[in-house]
Amino acid sequence: MKLGPVDWAILFIYFSFVLGIGYALRRYVKTSNDFFLSGRSIPAWVCGLAFISANLGAQEVMGMAASGAKYGIMTSHFYWIGAIPAMVFLALFMMPFYYGSRARSVPEYLKLRFDEKTRGLNAVTFALMTIVSSGISMYAMGLLLNLLVGWSFDVSVWVCAVIVLLYVTLGGLTSAIYNEVLQFFLIVFGFLPLVLLGLHDVGGWPGLQAGLSAVATSRGYAAGAWSESWAQMGSSSANPMGVEWFGLAMGLGFVASFGYWCTDFLVVQRAMAADSMLSARRAPLIAAFPKMLFPFLVILPGMIAIVLHQRGAAGGFSLPVKADGTLNYDMTIPMMLSHYLPEGMLGVGITALAASFMAGMAGNVTAFNTVFTCDIYQAYVRRNASDAHYLWVGRMATVCGIAASVLAAYLVSHFNNIMDMLQLVFAFVNAPLFATFLLGMFWKRTTGHAAFYGLILGTVAAALHHGLSLPAGSVPGIKGGWLAILHRYPSEMAQNFWTGIWAWSTSFVTTLLISLVTKPRPESELRGLVYSLTERQVPAAGERWWRRPFGLAFIVIVLTLGLNIVFR
Amino acid sequence: MHLDIRKPIGLLFSLLGALLVAYGLAGDPSKYVRSLGVNVNLWWGLVMAGFGISMLWLAWRRDAE
Numbered sequence: 001m002k003l004g005p006v007d008w009a010i011l012f013i014y015f016s017f018v019l020g021i022g023y024a025l026r027r028y029v030k031t032s033n034d035f036f037l038s039g040r041s042i043p044a045w046v047c048g049l050a051f052i053s054a055n056l057g058a059q060e061v062m063g064m065a066a067s068g069a070k071y072g073i074m075t076s077h078f079y080w081i082g083a084i085p086a087m088v089f090l091a092l093f094m095m096p097f098y099y100g101s102r103a104r105s106v107p108e109y110l111k112l113r114f115d116e117k118t119r120g121l122n123a124v125t126f127a128l129m130t131i132v133s134s135g136i137s138m139y140a141m142g143l144l145l146n147l148l149v150g151w152s153f154d155v156s157v158w159v160c161a162v163i164v165l166l167y168v169t170l171g172g173l174t175s176a177i178y179n180e181v182l183q184f185f186l187i188v189f190g191f192l193p194l195v196l197l198g199l200h201d202v203g204g205w206p207g208l209q210a211g212l213s214a215v216a217t218s219r220g221y222a223a224g225a226w227s228e229s230w231a232q233m234g235s236s237s238a239n240p241m242g243v244e245w246f247g248l249a250m251g252l253g254f255v256a257s258f259g260y261w262c263t264d265f266l267v268v269q270r271a272m273a274a275d276s277m278l279s280a281r282r283a284p285l286i287a288a289f290p291k292m293l294f295p296f297l298v299i300l301p302g303m304i305a306i307v308l309h310q311r312g313a314a315g316g317f318s319l320p321v322k323a324d325g326t327l328n329y330d331m332t333i334p335m336m337l338s339h340y341l342p343e344g345m346l347g348v349g350i351t352a353l354a355a356s357f358m359a360g361m362a363g364n365v366t367a368f369n370t371v372f373t374c375d376i377y378q379a380y381v382r383r384n385a386s387d388a389h390y391l392w393v394g395r396m397a398t399v400c401g402i403a404a405s406v407l408a409a410y411l412v413s414h415f416n417n418i419m420d421m422l423q424l425v426f427a428f429v430n431a432p433l434f435a436t437f438l439l440g441m442f443w444k445r446t447t448g449h450a451a452f453y454g455l456i457l458g459t460v461a462a463a464l465h466h467g468l469s470l471p472a473g474s475v476p477g478i479k480g481g482w483l484a485i486l487h488r489y490p491s492e493m494a495q496n497f498w499t500g501i502w503a504w505s506t507s508f509v510t511t512l513l514i515s516l517v518t519k520p521r522p523e524s525e526l527r528g529l530v531y532s533l534t535e536r537q538v539p540a541a542g543e544r545w546w547r548r549p550f551g552l553a554f555i556v557i558v559l560t561l562g563l564n565i566v567f568r
Numbered sequence: 569m570h571l572d573i574r575k576p577i578g579l580l581f582s583l584l585g586a587l588l589v590a591y592g593l594a595g596d597p598s599k600y601v602r603s604l605g606v607n608v609n610l611w612w613g614l615v616m617a618g619f620g621i622s623m624l625w626l627a628w629r630r631d632a633e
Contacts, residue, residue: 017576197604
């Protein structure tokens with residue numbers, strides 16, 4: 001891909017703005033609360049956009065397009081069945097506890113609700129995971145920029161690290177949030193032309209459907225397999241993803257999504273920074289609207305790409321082939337960008353990608369510096385220092401966090417399997433966490449011991465399930481079956497979903513059982529932390545129904561249901 | 569109290585939009601074969617600039633209150 005001077009100018013302008021925002025915000029960072037939680041002053045719409053942006057790293061954008069090419073519109077399930085219900089649940093039922101408890105982080109909530117050891121476990125695992133994620137983001141960006149525009153891997157990694165370091169250290173969470181919102185708009189403006197041009201090129205939606213039929217039948221599936229999201233989900237062999245509806249609904253819709261959206265501090269932090277309880281509850285719901293439409297922005301290009309690829313030489317477009325002969329779906333977005341966009345707009349597209357890598361990294365770094373300072377340093381190293389001291393620690397943690405991420409990026413680049421292994425570990429840890437939260441927030445009898453052991457056993461169960469099962473067409477090792485092969489799954493995705501289901505269930509049952517035989521905390525300590533011991537939120541007089549959280553949620557659910565029906 | 573986020577957003581997109589429009593007007597048309605003959609720099613540049621300007625206008629209106 002050749003970038004012209006105008007493209008470079010656009011990239012340069014963007015980086016200047018990013019640094020400029022960090023610099024302009026530094027005077028508003030006076031206390032540690034300002035640095036870690038933006039002083040809880042961010043309006044709902046900004047929180048909402050930052051909320052989805054923090055999650056929308058370039059790997060998600062490129063990964064969704066790749067999945068769109070590989071599986072078709074079924075990929076929308078990640079959004080319409082996965083993310084949206086989880087975001088609604090978070091907004092309506094969990095934000096009151098996160099925001100109302102005045103906890104500064106998810107581990108801090110766990111300390112308030114359970115005990116120190118549960119907080120410690122979560123804080124340490126999260127801190128590690130988030131640094132590694134940040135490193136993986138940097139690695140992926142280095143690799144991509146090297147491949148696309150010839151920058152050396154080292155230069156990309158270090159430039160990215162320095163820029164993020166500067167703007168987060170100067171402006172704290174606010175800086176990260178503002179840049180995430182910027183990234184959101186860049187992605188929309190960078191990719192929308194791609195969708196519009198691509199759809200026009202293949203003949204609109206009918207043309208796309210026809211093209212997708214050809215793709216589906218040439219691979220041995222029913223004609224609608226790529227363009228219908230539910231019709232082929234009766235059995236796992238009928239669709240390219242290899243999942244049936246139950247595994248999907250429970251594994252993705254419930255466990256994996258709720259596990260991520262409801263407990264991952266990276267996203268929850270953005271809602272915690274809101275300027276009021278109402279804003280905090282609205283933020284994930286506001287985020288749900290663009291999130292609903294994102295399949296059209298990121299998945300559609302993938303579907304268009306596979307149709308173009310299918311056309312063969314006539315289309316002038318083909319996806320590259322990997323060394324083992326399979327299609328390199330991950331290159332879908334870069335290929336589409338260079339296929340349709342001339343110099344100028346191409347710069348915007350590449351800048352959007354670079355922005356999402358950097359925002360992904362910054363999101364991880366802000367989550368890390370908060371958890372490190374509040375839940376590790378303040379809890380275990382120095383308990384009662386001045387606020388200025390913690391602000392300083394937060395900034396130091398940012399520097400060290402980024403240094404550690406760079407290290408992680410280099411490690412991953414040398415041991416490629418690490419990336420797969422780490423994604424696996426993250427999955428093992430997230431699902432049990434959600435069971436813990438569910439029981440903790442809605443059942444006052446749940447105890448700290450139960451939570452702690454539930455988490456541990458749930459993670460072990462996930463590892464065991466993975467070690468005892470294998471997806472079709474894989475060899476025992478990183479894909480599973482490293483203990484013994486007790487069960488074979490039709491696809492890797494099916495295996496992932498069921499690992500999640502097992503992990504969640506084990507955590508849930510363990511936490512329940514242990515709670516029944518251990519002593520819970522007195523109710524007086526749990527006010528505001530558990531559903532039954534918290535006052536119901538009373539809506540303000542005269543507040544219109546569609547502005548209240550439940551009203552907004554209703555609209556979101558109806559629209560999402562509608563989308564599912566239209567594209568079934 | 570805080571820097572209104574609409575200002576940097578508005579500024580960035582107005583700037584990028586203006587750049588694209590200028591390049592779209594000045595550049596040579598052979599570039600646009602790949603974008604199906606549409607001068608996407610010009611048209612989308614106008615859209616982006618429009619977005620940027622409305623953001624700035626919203627921020628200015630808020631300041632005036």
